[in-house]
Amino acid sequence: MKRAGLLLMVMALAMAALPSAPSFAVSVPLIERFHATCSHFSVQFTMQGYTDDANGFDRVRYEVLDGRGTLLYSEDSVRMVNAVQTASVVNLPYAHAMPVQNPIVFRIVDTDFMQRPVGVLAEERVQSACLAPISRAQYFASLLPQGVKGFTRAETALYGMPNGAPIGIWLPAGREFTGIYRTIDGQWIALYVGGENLVWVRAVDMDMPLESLLYQPSRIDRSQQVTSVVVPGVPLGSVTARYTVNLRNGPSTSAQRIGRVPWRATVAVYGRSADSRWILVNHNGISGWAAARFFTFNDGLRLADLPIVG
16 A cells, blocks of 8 residues: 555656646637639738747748649748737739649648647638639729829839839829838839739839838738737847937837937847837836837848737
8 A cells, every 4th residue: 555655646746747738828810801813812810819839939830722732832920929910911922833723722720839730720712713714803802901092193104023024004194093012112012903913113103102001011921910919928039229219108209208228238129110110129127119220130130020019
C-alpha cells in the first residue's frame, strides 16, 4: 500500500511538472465577400478571437484553390490575440498558378506555432465568370472600398499597372471617376471604370485628394485594420526616436501632451493612424501617439506594415 501511495504521488508530481497546454480563444472568422477571376481575387473578412499559439500570437494561413485543388495563392499570417481584425483586398494576383476549373475556393486555415496546418476555420466558394457563362462585374464592384471621387484634368491614358505600358484606352477630360488605391510614392492612382479589374492613371492627371486614398495592398495582411483594440497587448516591433518627440493622447498636434520620447530612445510600436502620420508607441509604461516622421523603423519594419489602430 505504501508503494502504491508513493507511486501515485510520483505520478501526480510528474503531471504537475508537464508544461501547460496553450490557452485558446474562440476563433470566429467571417468571410463576408469573395470574388475571383482567372487572374486576380478579392476578399473581405473579419476574424474575432484567436488561438494563442505562443507569446500572444495566433498563426493562420490564407489559401485560394481552384476546383481541381490546385493552389493558386497562399500566405502565412501572424496575428495578435484578442483583437477584432478586418481585411479587405481587391484585385490581388494569384501567386502560384491560374485557375482551370470552378469553383474557386478561399479558405482560412488554422496553423500551429510552426505554421503546420491544424484545420480549416472558414471557407467560401465562388463560380468565376471567366470559367462559367455568367457575368460577375456587378459583384466585383460591390467588393470595392468606398473610394474617392475625382475628375480627369485632361484626356488621360489608362495603364494596366503602375509604371507599365498604356493599354490603349483614354479617359475623356472633365469626367468623374472613383479612385480606389494609390501607390506609396503617390505617383499612381487605381481607378474603377467598370468590369472586373482596376486600371491605373498617373496621379498628376487626376484632380483627386491623394491623402484620402488607401495604399495599394501587396498582401492580405497589409489591408487589415484593428477595429476593437486601441493599445494591443503585443508590440509589432520597435522604432528609435531621431529627436526628442512629444507623446500625445491622440493622433493630432492639438491633442494633449502626456509625455516625451527622448532622442535615440527605442520604444515599442503598436500601430498607426488612418492617415499614417502618427504611430502608437509605449515609453516607460506610457502609451501615446507620436509623429511617425521623427522615428526610424527597426528590423525591416515599415510604416505601411503597421495596422490602423484606434
